[in-house]
Structures are given as structure tokens and as C-alpha cells.
Ligand SMILES: Nc1ncnc2c1ncn2[C@@H]1O[C@H](COP(=O)(O)OP(=O)(O)OP(=O)(O)O)[C@@H](O)[C@H]1O
């Protein structure tokens with residue numbers, strides 16, 4: 001717990017727009033796949049510049065869908081924003097295509113790492129620098145190698161042969177090559193051993209301290225709430241909780257459903273009560 | 284022996300032209316996962332452009348300038364075709380899109396045939412059937428030029444895909460479109476560029492096909508030799524396209540040189556397709572299908 005909520009200073013100053021608050025905001029967003037499958041049903045969420053915001057939710061809740069909507073990747077999946085809006089510093093961005101959104105400084109690290117397996121580590125990073133036109137590639141490589149020294153050691157290796165943790169770092173490093181303002185991370189701890197989860201967690205904090213705002217999608221609520229200032233809980237396409245991390249960590253339902261705590265064998269009245277609450281979330 | 288070496292040389296030379304066409308198929312396939320059957324029309328369009336620019340007494344441009352200009356024009360034409368006819372089909376089944384490329388090919392060929400006219404057109408190449416003799420073996424200069432051009436193209440493509448920002452973007456798109464998009468790569472531009480490269484290579488090949496014999500309304504059929512080449516080489520392999528093209532050229536030349544009388548006069552012309560069938564029987568995915576890197 002770092003207690004940085006709600007605004008972490010970061011490098012915000014020079015980058016912040018003069019008018020209004022620097023924030024990535026989603027309001028009342030509805031997303032449909034294949035014209036019929038309604039997956040997000042009016043989601044609102046705010047990611048103030050400089051913060052780490054956690055987005056929790058069970059499988060299929062719509063977390064990845066929300067990230068796709070922000071970064072313009074719904075098209076690829078036959079998805080579409082049918083209602084609501086997404087704004088960056090007050091400007092609507094939900095009509096823009098992915099390359100435009102990347103150029104505005106929003107980068108998503110896809111679920112499951114998705115390194116280009118047949119490319120070398122360095123080639124993967126150079127692909128990440130695609131949008132960083134006019135900047136010195138060497139500087140960006142140095143910055144990423146400083147964060148992830150292991151990538152420097154492996155730079156000529158084929159990415160497909162890296163370990164899971166290294167691949168996650170490569171995926172994050174690749175996104176950072178264009179020095180984005182916003183980094184959207186989709187389950188970076190997925191499939192990693194506890195020690196590696198710790199390491200990824202520390203890296204996210206370091207990235208944030210260097211001035212990049214982070215929207216962190218996680219199933220590992222302990223990890224995510226440990227570093228985020230604010231958290232949202234998504235259930236079947238709706239935000240059911242929206243609180244400072246500390247409050248979420250203390251919440252009975254979150255403890256039970258996302259932290260696996262608070263059960264300790266008492267299966268009686270409390271269960272019934274929780275079941276009702278859960279049903280309310282689901283409705 | 285001299286006969287064999289002659290066939291070998293001519294086969295590799297002609298095969299270089301086939302390889303150039305095959306490379307175009309592969310470049311488009313890798314980016315878009317579509318087999319483009321528009322290559323024959325692009326090949327003759329390029330050859331026709333060279334012919335208009337460089338042939339005859341009142342040629343507009345010297346041959347050496349006309350060839351890159353024709354490559355550029357054909358590349359632009361191909362990119363335009365992609366933008367207008369293929370881009371709206373993104374997301375449709377690849378079979379449908381492949382059929383559309385056949386339609387594009389037919390339309391373009393009708394237009395180009397008008398430009399070619401009913402007679403044979405020269406392309407204005409400086410080689411004709413001239414020969415240099417190396418170690419007592421007469422070598423046709425045009426075949427040397429084809430091999431040199433293929434070598435240059437391979438080196439240039441290799442460097443482009445390895446070092447150029449856009450080349451890397453094209454490879455990334457070929458491997459994982461969503462990842463490419465997430466890095467800010469405009470996948471649409473990559474598609475158009477792939478077509479442009481394929482068009483330029485087809486134009487170069489068309490010029491070579493037209494050297495010495497000239498071009499007419501049936502020249503496009505030669506581009507079909509690239510089909511056995513890519514099946515032999517595998518649709519997604521640059522090296523495979525090169526080897527495939529050379530093998531087709533070689534087989535054709537050797538069969539033409541040594542075919543027994545009972546096979547008939549023109550068996551050489553169908554030999555690439557016989558080879559195609561044989562390869563398909565043994566290796567359905569071609570000889571050079573990409574092996575995927577996977578961590579176990
Ligand atoms: N391309 C698609 N077409 C149709 N439905 C989809 C598509 N992608 C996702 N969905 C559906 O949308 C819902 C939300 O999926 P999404 O991937 O956003 O969930 P998630 O919260 O990221 O889940 P997980 O934790 O498993 O990654 C699921 O019911 C899923 O089946």
C-alpha cells in the first residue's frame with residue numbers, strides 16, 4: 001500500500017494539458033459484439049493522470065472488452081461502442097482507430113503477453129517504437145532496458161524462448177517504447193509464480209513513478225489493490241463497486257470473492273447474506 | 284556437358300523471373316493472408332509500361348530509367364487496387380477475397396490488352412539475344428540480368444524487412460494483427476504497401492519476360508508459372524518463393540533440353556505443373572512451410 005491516492009504527482013506537470021483536468025474518462029459505455037452480444041452495459045470509470053487504477057472482475061465480466069474499447073481494438077473483434085463515450089482530457093476518442101489512439105499516448109498490453117515469438121527481443125521492442133517517430137530509438141531502448149535489465153541481456157534472443165515472466169516484461173517494455181502517457185495492462189500477473197508477480201507489481205509502481213498513468217486489469221486483487229489508489233469492480237458488464245483501494249480491501253464481499261479471505265469455514269447465515277449481495281451485483 | 288550447363292543457366296535465369304512474381308504472391312499473402320490472383324495482370328501492366336516508356340525510336344525514357352518508373356507506376360496501381368477493391372473486404376472470408384482478386388485480374392487485363400494491341404510489343408531492353416562466352420560456354424546476357432536482378436531484390440527485401448521501421452511493421456502485421464495495431468501500426472497501410480511491393484516486383488518480372496521475345500496479349504499466362512513455385516516453396520516463405528521459382532525454371536529448361544520424343548514437343552511447358560502435383564503428393568504444405576517457434 002503506497003497511499004498515493006488519488007493523484008500521484010508523477011511527471012504530470014509539463015505534459016498536462018492547460019485546460020481542464022488531465023483524465024481518461026469512460027462514461028456510460030455500452031459495447032456490443034457481433035451486433036447482438038451486449039457485453040458492457042453502461043460502464044463509467046475515471047483514470048486521472050498520474051494514478052494507478054485497478055479494474056477487477058471475474059472471468060467474462062468485460063474487463064478486456066473495456067480496454068479494447070479504450071484503445072480502439074474492438075474492430076478486430078467485431079465489437080462496437082453503441083452508447084456512451086470515452087474521452088482523453090475532454091476530447092472524445094472512441095471514434096478513433098487504434099493507430100490514432102496510440103499516437104495520443106494510450107498503449108495497451110494485451111492479455112497473454114502476445115510477444116512476437118519469432119522476432120528477437122530487440123525487434124519486438126523496435127515494433128513497440130513504431131509510433132515513436134522522430135525520437136531516438138537508442139534512448140527509448142535505454143529507458144526500457146533500465147527498467148527491465150533482463151531484456152538487455154536477452155536482446156538478441158528469440159522472444160518465443162523467453163520464460164513467462166520475461167515475456168511479460170517484454171510485452172510491457174514493448175508498449176513503453178513509445179513513451180505512452182497511459183498504459184493499459186491486461187492481467188500482467190496471469191500465470192506467473194508469486195515471486196514474479198511481486199516483481200511485476202514493483203515494476204508497475206516504477207513505471208508509474210516515472211510518470212505513466214496505469215489502468216491495471218487484474219484477477220489478482222491483492223496485488224492490484226496493493227498498488228492502486230482506486231479500484232473498480234466489474235460484474236457482467238456493470239461497475240458494481242467504485243472505491244479507494246483501502247475501502248475495497250476492507251470490504252467483506254471483495255474479501256470473499258476476490259481475495260479468497262473471510263470464508264474460514266463459516267457457512268451459515270453470512271453465506272446467505274453474501275449470496276443475496278452477489279445476486280444484486282449480477283442483476 | 285555444354286548442353287547441360289546451358290539448360291542449367293537458362294533455367295536459373297528464367298526461374299529468377301518466376302521467383303520475382305512468386306515473391307509478390309508471398310509478400311501479399313504474409314500481410315493479408317489472401318492469395319492474390321491479380322499478379323498476372325500486374326506483370327503485363329508493368330511490362331506494358333516499360334514498353335510505352337522505353338521501346339521504339341522515340342522512347343520517352345532511357346531503359347534504365349523506364350524500368351524503375353514502371354515499377355513505381357505498377358506499385359501505385361497495385362496499391363490503388365488494394366485500397367479500392369480489397370480493403371472494403373477486410374474481415375470477409377479469404378476465399379471470397381481471392382475470387383475478387385481474380386475479378387481484378389480480368390478487368391486489368393482487358394485494359395492492358397487494349398494498350399498492348401494486337402501485335403507483339405518490344406520492351407526496349409538492351410540485351411535482346413546477345414551472348415557472352417564464359418569458359419567456352421555461351422551465356423545469354425538477359426539471363427545474367429535476371430539473376431542479378433533477383434539477387435538485388437532478395438538483398439533489398441531482406442534488409443527492408445530486417446532493418447526498416449516499416450518493414451518490421453509489415454512482419455509484425457503478418458504475425459499478429461492485433462499486436463501490430465496495439466503498437467500503432469496502421470494495418471491498412473501495411474496491406475497497401477504489400478500490394479505495392481508485389482506490383483513493383485511483378486513489373487520487373489514482366490519486363491524480363493518481355494525481353495527478346497516482346498509481349499503480347501497472352502504474355503500473362505507466364506505469370507501462372509509462379510503458382511507451382513509458391514506451392515513448392517510454401518505461400519509464406521520468401522526463401523521458398525525464390526527456391527520455388529528457380530526450381531520451376533530449372534525443371535522447365537531441363538525437360539525442354541532432354542525430353543524424349545514420345546512426350547511430345549511441348550511437355551516442357553506443362554512440366555512445372557506436373558512438378559506441382561508431385562510436390563503436393565509428398566509435402567502438402569510445400570517444402571518451406573514456416574516452423575513456429577513455441578516454448579514448451
Ligand atoms: N470477440 C467476441 N465476440 C463475442 N463475444 C465476446 C468476444 N470477446 C469477448 N466476448 C464476450 O464478452 C464477455 C466479456 O469478455 P471479456 O474478454 O471482456 O471478459 P474479461 O473480463 O476480460 O474476462 P477474463 O478475465 O476471462 O479475461 C464474455 O462473455 C465473452 O464471452
Ligand SMILES: [Mg+2]
Nearest residue numbers: 063064065111
Ligand atoms: Mg480478459
